[in-house]
Amino acid sequence: MEETKLTGKIYDIQGFSVHDGPGIRTTVFLKGCPLRCPWCHSPESQEFPTELNWMEIRCTGVEKCGRCIFACPEKAITAGAKKISLKDESEYTVVKIDRTKCTSCFKCADACPHNALYRCGTDYTVEEVMDRVKRDMPFFKRSGGGVTISGGECLWQPKFTLALLKACKAEGIHTAVDTTGYCKWEIMEQVLPYSDLFLYDLKQMDPDKHKRVIGVENASILDNARRLAAAGGKLQVRIPTIPMFNDNRDSYREFGSFILELGDAVETVQLLPYHNLGAVKWERLGRPGPALEAIPPTEAHMKELKQLLEDMGVKNVIIH
Numbered sequence: 628m629e630e631t632k633l634t635g636k637i638y639d640i641q642g643f644s645v646h647d648g649p650g651i652r653t654t655v656f657l658k659g660c661p662l663r664c665p666w667c668h669s670p671e672s673q674e675f676p677t678e679l680n681w682m683e684i685r686c687t688g689v690e691k692c693g694r695c696i697f698a699c700p701e702k703a704i705t706a707g708a709k710k711i712s713l714k715d716e717s718e719y720t721v722v723k724i725d726r727t728k729c730t731s732c733f734k735c736a737d738a739c740p741h742n743a744l745y746r747c748g749t750d751y752t753v754e755e756v757m758d759r760v761k762r763d764m765p766f767f768k769r770s771g772g773g774v775t776i777s778g779g780e781c782l783w784q785p786k787f788t789l790a791l792l793k794a795c796k797a798e799g800i801h802t803a804v805d806t807t808g809y810c811k812w813e814i815m816e817q818v819l820p821y822s823d824l825f826l827y828d829l830k831q832m833d834p835d836k837h838k839r840v841i842g843v844e845n846a847s848i849l850d851n852a853r854r855l856a857a858a859g860g861k862l863q864v865r866i867p868t869i870p871m872f873n874d875n876r877d878s879y880r881e882f883g884s885f886i887l888e889l890g891d892a893v894e895t896v897q898l899l900p901y902h903n904l905g906a907v908k909w910e911r912l913g914r915p916g917p918a919l920e921a922i923p924p925t926e927a928h929m930k931e932l933k934q935l936l937e938d939m940g941v942k943n944v945i946i947h
């Protein structure tokens with residue numbers, strides 16, 4: 628099969644992104660991730676298959692519509708909570724979904740005229756993504772931007788990611804791969820020649836804590852970072868700074884030592900303070916969560932951690 632015909636499962640494509648690498652970028656979010664970070668604010672990125680999303684605010688109510696109830700072959704959708712319309716203060720009834728009965732046939736999404744029920748995850752070919760990306764070329768050129776492939780973990784859809792990177796490079800577009808680093812080295816090695824930058828997450832240096840909290844070991848993540856650095860890859864290290872997990876001086880000393888070990892391969896270090904936005908996304912998927920609800924670190928605390936890295940000799944540390 629021609630590489631441009633390969634498909635990937637994507638849950639979003641965002642233009643005008645300014646936080647996913649240099650300049651103005653178009654970020655392509657691939658679905659599915661092997662990690663389970665308790666603070667995840669993109670739960671729609673976690674599962675690999677297409678999922679049913681439910682945005683209650685768009686539902687006009689079963690009194691006026693109710694098409695999804697009739698469309699569902701499993702009788703998984705019924706009348707749910709009463710709501711008051713802000714427009715005319717009339718009462719209406721939104722639907723509720725019994726996820727235990729749902730078989731993901733998406734007949735309800737096809738029947739819903741208001742997109743209150745919709746698919747999260749669409750198969751795109753490389754060609755289709757490139758058609759979308761090429762519209763933003765003038766912004767890339769003016770700002771020094773490009774395309775970032777993100778997720779989920781985009782390297783768990785390796786053929787598609789590689790083909791998309793190649794297609795971007797063929798158009799002269801700057802490319803970045805936003806990765807957890809958790810994949811086989813052979814995959815990283817294949818994408819390296821086509822990725823100008825790796826946005827590379829470091830979450831925890833302690834292997835036991837990493838495995839206990841996130842669900843996977845960190846040995847391959849650290850090893851892949853070392854190998855990328857040795858093979859000429861350019862990295863922007865990203866540290867999600869999470870209360871009670873890694874927002875302390877000891878964790879940051881360990882991050883600092885590792886970053887220094889990677890040498891000049893690290894162009895910038897981005898500290899990402901935990902935030903608790905995004906809880907609504909879990910509701911849309913009918914899932915409880917996120918597992919962690921904490922108070923975000925203060926600006927002063929983030930500056931202190933930044934200073935600690937700088938005192939160790941780490942360069943170009945930014946707080947986003």
Ligand code: SF4
Pocket residue numbers: 679698699700701702703704724728729730731732733734735736
């Ligand atoms: S996707 Fe689930 S809720 Fe919707 S029609 Fe199919 S079985 Fe019913």
Ligand code: SF4
Pocket residue numbers: 685686687688689692693694695696722738739740741742743744
């Ligand atoms: S089809 Fe859509 S708008 Fe109509 S009742 Fe169902 S969810 Fe609400």
